[in-house]
Amino acid sequence: MEPGSHVWNCPFDYAEGLEFDPTLKRLLTEEPVARIRLPHGEGEAWLVTRYDDVRTVTTDRRFSRSAVIGRDFPRMTPEPIVQDEAINVMDPPASSRLRSLVSKAFAPRQVERMRVRTQLVVDELLDRMAAQGSPADLMESLASPLPLTTICEVLDIPERDQAQLRAHARTMMNVTVENRESAIRSKADMRAYFETLTAKRRQHPGDDLISALATARDGDEILNDQELTVMAMVLLITGQDTTTYEIGNLAYTLLTRPKELAMLRSRPEMLPQAIEELLRFIPFRKGVGIPRVATEDVELSGVTIRAGDIVHVSYLTANRDGEKFDRPDELDLEREDRTSHMTFGWGGHHCLGAPLATVELEVALRTLLDRFPELRLARPAEEIRWNTTSIWRYPLELPVTW
Numbered sequence: 001m002e003p004g005s006h007v008w009n010c011p012f013d014y015a016e017g018l019e020f021d022p023t024l025k026r027l028l029t030e031e032p033v034a035r036i037r038l039p040h041g042e043g044e045a046w047l048v049t050r051y052d053d054v055r056t057v058t059t060d061r062r063f064s065r066s067a068v069i070g071r072d073f074p075r076m077t078p079e080p081i082v083q084d085e086a087i088n089v090m091d092p093p094a095s096s097r098l099r100s101l102v103s104k105a106f107a108p109r110q111v112e113r114m115r116v117r118t119q120l121v122v123d124e125l126l127d128r129m130a131a132q133g134s135p136a137d138l139m140e141s142l143a144s145p146l147p148l149t150t151i152c153e154v155l156d157i158p159e160r161d162q163a164q165l166r167a168h169a170r171t172m173m174n175v176t177v178e179n180r181e182s183a184i185r186s187k188a189d190m191r192a193y194f195e196t197l198t199a200k201r202r203q204h205p206g207d208d209l210i211s212a213l214a215t216a217r218d219g220d221e222i223l224n225d226q227e228l229t230v231m232a233m234v235l236l237i238t239g240q241d242t243t244t245y246e247i248g249n250l251a252y253t254l255l256t257r258p259k260e261l262a263m264l265r266s267r268p269e270m271l272p273q274a275i276e277e278l279l280r281f282i283p284f285r286k287g288v289g290i291p292r293v294a295t296e297d298v299e300l301s302g303v304t305i306r307a308g309d310i311v312h313v314s315y316l317t318a319n320r321d322g323e324k325f326d327r328p329d330e331l332d333l334e335r336e337d338r339t340s341h342m343t344f345g346w347g348g349h350h351c352l353g354a355p356l357a358t359v360e361l362e363v364a365l366r367t368l369l370d371r372f373p374e375l376r377l378a379r380p381a382e383e384i385r386w387n388t389t390s391i392w393r394y395p396l397e398l399p400v401t402w
Contacts, residue, residue: 012287033303041074045310049317051324058347067293078180105212135378138398147243156208245394280341288312315342
């Protein structure tokens with residue numbers, strides 16, 4: 001059969017714990033460059049699943065993110081999550097300028113300050129969990145409050161506003177059709193909030209990340225007001241939910257694998273490399289994210305993608321590609337080639353907040369394992385309930401005892 005002649009219907013609604021989506025596995029093995037239909041948006045798209053092809057699409061200038069603006073592109077959510085002016089839909093050199101300015105706010109010195117702050121938050125949360133006694137819900141006690149508290153600390157968002165902003169972010173991530181109007185409203189409300197906040201920081205900079213972004217210079221370049229507003233929004237949305245879910249996913253994976261857990265307890269210095277392998281192994285989301293548009297004809301793995309075609313990539317399958325990773329479906333904490341995973345994206349859209357997310361995961365897990373040497377699940381693994389309504393995969397609760 002001619003490549004691309006068959007169209008795969010891809011609801012990407014698979015949500016069985018952290019098992020790998022069988023449709024994605026089939027695409028990787030049977031048709032690595034395939035035509036797909038998604039739940040929302042117009043028409044069809046290509047889906048690229050092999051590691052090397054994903055790397056090409058995410059680094060080759062012939063694939064444009066900004067060309068999706070204004071198009072009703074095939075996607076997972078009823079309303080696109082991304083803002084038209086966000087860095088997520090920019091191409092170089094515009095995105096390079098923004099990334100350079102933003103990376104100054106994530107300089108090693110800033111990240112170390114974030115580590116100190118994160119440790120204080122983790123200690124406080126685990127003190128409270130210990131005081132309330134066993135059993136506890138790890139999602140409620142640690143995973144949910146930590147990233148939100150940390151990103152709000154780092155952005156210096158007043159406590160009274162935090163719950164409402166979190167609710168807006170959640171609404172924007174929901175995949176159900178009846179949620180569409182609420183998502184549009186949440187996006188507008190959050191934007192208005194950050195317009196006001198960023199203007200204040202521009203006039204009276206403080207010691208926070210928004211102020212660092214407002215005052216960051218690259219030669220004569222600074223972020224304009226709109227860029228600053230959207231960047232603050234992107235950091236809040238991506239800086240809390242995803243890390244919350246990954247803390248839950250990593251903790252669940254370790255607590256259901258006694259061998260790996262024992263290895264980390266006896267060799268705590270392995271934790272940073274173990275986290276990289278866990279990030280590679282865990283399918284942390286469903287389906288695909290923001291696509292690109294081919295600006296000219298490009299051949300990938302023997303398949304011709306035409307100029308104007310929409311192209312999605314799967315970082316999930318790239319992380320499980322046997323051509324790149326030996327025994328890709330095995331969790332191996334001592335794996336050598338673990339750091340080239342694509343969980344934070346790749347190329348010009350590699351996650352800018354990755355240093356902060358990694359610090360949070362490391363501090364949270366290290367402190368949890370230190371403080372609770374007897375930590376274990378309080379219920380059988382098969383009784384854990386998982387999220388099914390969002391693009392993200394994570395346990396709704398994680399009951400633990402010690």
